[in-house]
Amino acid sequence: MRLNLVLLLLVANSVVFAQSSLSGQVIDIAGEPLIGATVIIHELEKGMITDLNGQFRFDNLRKASYHLHISYVGYEAITVAANANGGDPITVILEPTSLELSEIVVESNHYKTGPKEHTLAMEIIDMEYLKKNRKGTLVNSLEDLPGVNAINTGVGISKPVIRGMSFNRVIVNDKGVKQEGQQWGTDHGLEIDMFEPGRVEVVKGPSSLMYGSDGLGGVLNVFPPSLPDPGTHRGSLQSIYKTNNQSISTSSSLEGNINDKVYRVRFSTQDFGDYRVPASSFTYNNFNLPLYDNQLKNTAGNERNVTAMVGLKKNWGYTTLTVSNFHQQAGFFVGAIGIPRSYQLTPDGDSRNIDLPMQEINHFKVISNSNLLLGKNWLELDLGYQNNYRQEQSNPHAHGKGPRPEGTQAHALRLQTYSLNARYFIKLSDRHSRIVGLQGQQQLNSRGGFEFLLPEYTSASIGAFVFEELSFKNKLTTTAGLRFDYANRNINSFSEPIYSDETTIERYYQRNGNINADFYNFSGAVGVSFYPNKLFNAKWNLGTSFKVPTAAELSMNGIHHGTFRHEVGDSTLTSERGLQADLSLSYQKSNISLVISPFVSVFNDFIYLAPTAQFSSSLDPDAFPEGGQVFQYRQNDAFYAGGELAAEYHPLEEIHLRLAYEYVYNYNLDTKLPLPFTPPASIYSELDYEVSINRVSWIEGVNIGVNYKKVMDQNRVDRNERNTPGYNLLGASVGCEFNFNRFKPDLYFSAQNLLNEAYFNHLSRYRLLNLPEQGRNFVISLNIPFAIK
CATH class of the missing domain: 2.60.40.1120 (Carboxypeptidase-like, regulatory domain)
Incomplete structure (x- = not known):
């Protein structure tokens, strides 16, 4: 670096x-x-x-x-x-305009065009939106956007879902570098400090051309705040309190510019206790089990995150170096591993205690970002190193007839990733530009612990692309591009000893064999954006996409206690191919905005995790005596379709109405069944009223809002997957901005699940335990910015 x-x-x-x-x-x-x-x-x-x-x-x-x-x-x-x-x-x-997001829209960092020229559906979210909608994680703060959902594991752990796709089908880029952890797991969250982003781009639709494998569902591009101007030093103190689990979050930041030498530091904390649900008991495997004081025992946790950046800003561009560390400890509900027992659920007297089972995650990153003017063209260069260390701790249990494992470390997965992204932006004329790009990645994964789930492996990939953009008479922009990728998966075999008694090894059970597979892919895309006037914009995009099988999909074979299932990979998986079409029609005036975004996709050899009728004990009773439903990675041809509708209206300057609808339909063309883990349709509505208080000079404004979300039944499920009933959620908020000369804090109050409704999230892994989601929650958020010039 x-x-x-x-x-x-x-x-x-x-x-x-x-x-x-x-x-x-x-x-x-x-x-x-x-x-x-x-x-x-x-x-x-x-x-x-x-x-x-x-x-x-x-x-x-x-x-x-x-x-x-x-x-x-x-x-x-x-x-x-x-x-x-x-x-x-x-x-x-x-x-x-009266539309708040229209006041902050900027161009995409990766496409170098403004919002009207984009041929893909995209939403750009600024820091103000993130501050008002913080819900514990970055992903949860975005889930009220149309087409965006979250897979949750209790509180503090969530992963993004875009248009019904998740896991390795959604790319998250942090400061230009793909975030790499163990994202194949339902119970594995996104290791990014929720206070860190200054802007988030939500790209919907096929993104393989610019971003490579895994960009089928969409992309989240996370950017820090813009660098300060020379002679400026600024920062903020932020704090959030949530009543449901007595969560306390804080973040302190300071940044500045001294003669074009820039710096930024941030330290964030989060501590939360066991969270409450609107239920006093739950049913699992025909057992009715108690929930004392409506709490889920051992769902407490904490985070400690630190970020530091230094860099230079000159007339040739800028270059920065960012070092960050994300550390989280979180307990798993004691009934989440193995078969729940009543005695495990008895309160221990400390709702903030983190006991077994639990997970500890440390994600260390070094990212170098440079934007250089070479001649009259621009070179963006992003280099990254990530070290993701995930430990899962649980009480050891008897594994067949062999010796009982020592210690409590069930899993110790360390993934190291080296990344290179280079993009050269060429301005051929006032209406013609080109992007030439190169991406490379190297990964090394090691394992430890008395449980086996994923073997050791190395992974490498490299891709090159060219992207053309041509504009006509300030009314039409066309784009086209081609890409070539190569990837290698080199996976070590693993055999587990099977004992006939406490000391004698009778035989070995092979969890997975050696795998050394190469994958080659070509992809392309064309797009059109038509904007005949300032009111109307039509976007159309057609692209081929691909997904290279991950090491987990090729070789996994073990009981994943955190998700209540035995997951099995398939070493014969091939690259998945897709043809995806995307349309966006928008109409926008000063006080009204309407966007309709339908999409349709057809996939060959679609890779997914399918529930089966088998249990792990049927695979080998000596190796897997505990049981657990088997989920198998499979490939089938599939069809995806759906869309989003987003509307905003200001009947008066003080009144803001927002409506968002989303729907995903998919179909397995071989089994004639829906695909698993598909979010249900939903409608989100919001009403805000801005109150002007002219008689009080130190109050700039008060915002009062109510919101309502209706989620439909999800009855379109795969074989051996459970239906989920729909639900209704009501929320409210009050925000106030103060002005004490140069001191301008803001204070927000909000209520989530105001009616304390007991509901099930179809994408939550606790759904399998018949555990409802978090109950009523009041949130207080305080932000104190300061600046020195």
């Missing part, structure tokens, strides 16, 4: 380039200057606000093409391409 940073600085400073300027004026539709509008150069992450005449000027720029983001409260944000050549000033006209 250090060598990379030195080389980049040498290249950037080895030649003296001609300097130029870029200037302009920001006005409204009446021609009046907008004072204090924000203007940011995307490639340099440099910004300023307009003066009393609405004017801005950037000096000492290298001659090149830049993208400017211009925003102002109450006006629609836009992206403008401009050349720094010392020419005439540009004029930017902003139109008024």
